Amino acid sequence: MTQPDFGGNELPAVFPDWSPYQDLESAARAYLRDPDVALEALGGVLRGASVLGFTLERFVNEVNGVWQEVVVCDGSRLVLWHGEDVPPEEGPPGAMTSSLRVVPVSTVTEVGCRRRLTRTENGRIRVDSIDVYLLLTSLDESGSGEELPAGPRHDALRFGKTLDDGGAGQIARLEEFARLVASVVGRPVL
Template sequence: MTPSGPAFNDLPAVFPDWSPYPDLESAARAYLRDPEVALDALGGVLRGATVLGFTLERFVNEVNGVWQEVVVCDGTRLVLWHGEDVPPSEGPPGSMTSSLRVVPLSAVTEVGCRRRLTRGGGGPVRVDSVDVYLLLSSLDEAGLGTVASEEASTLIRHDALRFGKTLDDGGAGQIARLEEFARLVASLVGRPI
């Protein structure tokens, strides 16, 4: 955000829907506050690779302002961009971080997708939320903990990527696009690259 841009608390809580846009650039320009920053960072890694699927997320919180994320699958890796406003106490007005992470699909060990379904009055079943996780072979943290028997044991937690959409946060279109993204990654995990 530029110093002349709107303050984070002036931004609407509901953002334009990116789900109708089939290509990454159009979706990012419709949905992200900082599409140029995201597309430039992603383009430096993708370098013309075919984007097979993607998902986008954005929200506003009162501490850090705008938080944005793009996750792209090009068939061999996941390329993640994350942009987040810096809290006022940690930098000049308008400061943000821009982070990039590349995860080879060979590092994804499990894909999970949980749908919450509702049925109103005997009518058709409707998906009202979806939660997706991608379990990675890398470790998030390891340390000592205690189990029920009070003995010390080593706790190991694998790194995971988590994504979620609801009817209130994204709507039916973004729920469907996230499910589509999860199916794409699931179809590629474990296959020879």
């Protein structure tokens, strides 16, 4: 099953699984469409810092084409890279944005993790999906709208995986990432 991108090329609708790869470079090369762009941007900030954990996301939608994200935790920072295709009316074929955000772990005030569990026919419990949020001290810049409550809201980083979108391996890796971030939140930085 494939889906065309803005350049007219066919992209697989189901991406390879990155969860077996323990190092960032191998996982990015297996999963992202543009791993060189992501790794160059991240490397410019990490500059040899130890990568304690990471999570990856990628999907294709009809409006913006391929959307990719990498989030790395080095113990004191979350380094987020985001790459997204530019819609045809906003740029030449194949154009994309590449952005980087660095969030000090000290600005994470809360880590939340919700797992949806189901019981299989043999009674075993299985994790079907996971939703993770990291609440930050910064304020959400999206403003207020009809669907949003009035007044300032804290910014949050949100991540999710399901059996259909990522599989059991990526669910486990996202939960591992959430636990890593939770373990360093509130600890003094050495």
